[in-house]
Amino acid sequence: MAEITSLHAAVAGLVRDGDTVALEGFTHLIPYAAGHEILRQTLHHLTLVRMTPDVLYDQMIGVGAADRLVFSWGGNPGVGSLHRFRDAVEDGWPHPIELEEHSHAGMAARYVAAASGLPFGTLRGYVGSDLLERTANVATVTCPFTGEELTAVRALDLDVAVIHAQQVDRHGNVGLWGLTGVQKEAVLAADRSIVTVEERVTAFDSRVTTVLPAWVLSAVAVVPHGSHPSYTQGYSNRDNAFYAAWDAISRDRGRFAAWMRGHVLDVDDFGDHLRLVDAESALAG
């Protein structure tokens, strides 16, 4: 049953060193506030999971919170590379990171299998790709009716799923709209879940298309603009300038470390982070 709580308390109570954690979001609704809180609470040895690791995971990898990354596409969309991700993979800074990589279709099938309580999912995928040689979590399965060989992927069971959404209603149910990606599956694939939302409402906006009932959620925290620099349909636009600016911030180890201290690690909460970023953006503007 979802507890409406502070983000600090949610992370403190639900995320542990060494956990397998997915902070999901497909461009839309990326849970930056929750990711930052995980970093402020200096969690380590995480296995980070996400189909599309972007700047948030670059930050988390760059400060050394992750030992492993399970993913299918890691980049700064429309901008270029994730420099911290690359530095960890190419040069082992701040420490080496183990990769397990898949295709989007494979990751989606893995989430669906876990959400469905199955040990594996079936798809037409990976065939002929060198991806097959790099993971033990892809195999083959034979159709018992046609004899056809298909690809099997291992269910992606999570310790913790973290997502951002538009609203929580008075019963603790969470409502989303717009591109909802694989967030429902991630929550249902996890033992524990944290949802940050833009606001608490008496009854959902009529635009809500996906509802996660209170009783499948562990904690809900109200964090306005908690997806910045990603966006929340109906509440905020994507801060494309920040994604572009991240390229320069993240290119240099020293500048990155200083920026993280000043903007994430040594601030009180995500509200402070946003005020800092906004002020700098106004100065730069």
Add this chain to the structure above:
Amino acid sequence: MAEITSLHAAVAGLVRDGDTVALEGFTHLIPYAAGHEILRQTLHHLTLVRMTPDVLYDQMIGVGAADRLVFSWGGNPGVGSLHRFRDAVEDGWPHPIELEEHSHAGMAARYVAAASGLPFGTLRGYVGSDLLERTANVATVTCPFTGEELTAVRALDLDVAVIHAQQVDRHGNVGLWGLTGVQKEAVLAADRSIVTVEERVTAFDSRVTTVLPAWVLSAVAVVPHGSHPSYTQGYSNRDNAFYAAWDAISRDRGRFAAWMRGHVLDVDDFGDHLRLVDAESALAG
């Protein structure tokens, strides 16, 4: 690409003797108008598919249109037996019907597999049930990661899917809301599809939650109240009295046959059928 056409033309052009046809709907949105049109065009040797065959399939089985029925629950919800279905199974009237039966979970997994272009689906199901002895389309599959044995079901590929929906927009897209059952999967599992809708609109009602793009549909026909005595959320209520009345109509072979001639087979179209039923209901009322 969906053609907006008459229901007569849609059925004439898309349904053939011997086809495997699903007229889907889970209490809500059952495509009665389309089913009646199939009967008026005297199609035969059909394999009828549906999770929850109700009065519509009782009518279709009773006039002898179906050689086979693939299903998981056949009854008159809240009322009792389907007498025509029972008469066909128990006494071979008007001719014997071959049954292939599953659980709901199995049927759903079969539709999902077909909609996904896979030859089989996997579930935890059927174990220990005598259902296993009665179909060749359920087997086992072993998880290549855990060694666990699971149940496999054959994909449920259809020749034709028929559904009823609320609206078609000016681009030919179809919009539904309320309980949408397994209708999307049925359409995507079929070579051809027919959708009847309540009305044509410029832009969808904001309540629409599920959209089937025009380019995956074969034909769309506007048939107001085309789901009667089932219901269409936002347009009509379930005619519970008709479902209750069906019990007496369908109990006797002769009364059934006369009713079908007078109300379905010998009327011009579904509008005429509704006027007849309404008038009688007013007299009885």
Add this chain to the structure above:
Amino acid sequence: MTVSADDIMTVVAARTLRDRAVCFVGIGLPSLAANLARRLHAPDIVLVYESGAIGAKPTTPPLSIGDGELAETADAVVSVPEIFAYWLQAGRIDVGFLSAAQIDRYANINTTVIGPYDDPKVRLPGAGGAPEIAASSREVIVVVRQSLRTFVDRLDFVTSVGHHAGHDSRARLGLRGRGPIAVITDLGVLRPDPVSQELVLTEVHPGVVVEEVSARTGWPLRISPTLTVTAAPTPVELTALEELRGRLA
């Protein structure tokens, strides 16, 4: 207020449901009992219908499993494939509520056919959601009127598995839920023996004698040494039930 056998069966079934439990409810008596519980001691019970409604709060007990009010009052409406895969199969259901045309001493259930499958005496509706509700719900409660027609020594067809052949045979099949924890009838309540899993009469309803229960059971019925009598339905319970029934009419 007269208390019918169906009334007490419904009231007792409602009492077994704890507040906040997530219940997968079939239509008919299970749905009536679950909605009665929601009006009495379990206002936050979560009713899940196989038509895709999660957290439905109907004011009228639905006549059919897919009534419009289920969608209108639900917390979430999902597709039928999703209900079975993400919600039932994944083990998120606390209580599965089933009925039966035939039931045996291990609470295995037949809803498929009376007589031989290929030459049936009575063709029943079939499995519906029952096999997987019986397999995957954490617990199962069966509500069924008791008679020699329903309580049979041997099922004509095993549609849904209860405790299979008894002892640990259910678990050995790989079924994840505990299986039936109670069979509630118009005469009393039967619960599985903790070791053999054979159904034992543990409660009789007020005014019912044990001999009557045995006489309406198609096998030598075991009686609990600590047999109790069901607490009579209270006026509050009966009024709530009558209100529900009134809305249904």
Add this chain to the structure above:
Amino acid sequence: MTVSADDIMTVVAARTLRDRAVCFVGIGLPSLAANLARRLHAPDIVLVYESGAIGAKPTTPPLSIGDGELAETADAVVSVPEIFAYWLQAGRIDVGFLSAAQIDRYANINTTVIGPYDDPKVRLPGAGGAPEIAASSREVIVVVRQSLRTFVDRLDFVTSVGHHAGHDSRARLGLRGRGPIAVITDLGVLRPDPVSQELVLTEVHPGVVVEEVSARTGWPLRISPTLTVTAAPTPVELTALEELRGRLA
């Protein structure tokens, strides 16, 4: 109006898309080309984005694959698992539009890593949707700038399969789509030989000489005996492209 190499690549890519085609488009040049086609000769082209937008009609070419305007303008918005299972895997996509970091003579694609996998020179973003787009779309079009860095004799990593080892080897892998039918670069267009499936230069863009194309190809490039010169981008095409780019800025 000056015509950049990227401009002509985008215009030629747009021209290959027929109206009403269902296109699975990745971000960047593919998305720009598909949106250009929609503004020119293919107003009813159906753009499918892996983020879940079906029939998106953005006024601005999306910077990212999950921009809000995609959902707002789409005919349907579905989950990411559904996009891959019901729409791509089931064979409903006419044209898959891909880019590449490296491509070989059989149009196999690398977007994973430059250098050895375990000790990479450049770690690239990875597979994304590409392996299954390449496998399951009815046809694939690749848009990529041509250089010795990208057109390589041997991929450092095979992320997505084009025509595999040539001849019928792709079909023998069981892939259902036809595979790449054209590779559009800033210098010209390459198409697979109907028998060997090796890429053959069939078009050069205006002002490009064959030697330059060969010099920027990491294997001995086959040249079509019926080599043609791409029709120069028309003012209408370039104006539409500039408008799109302007909206992007």
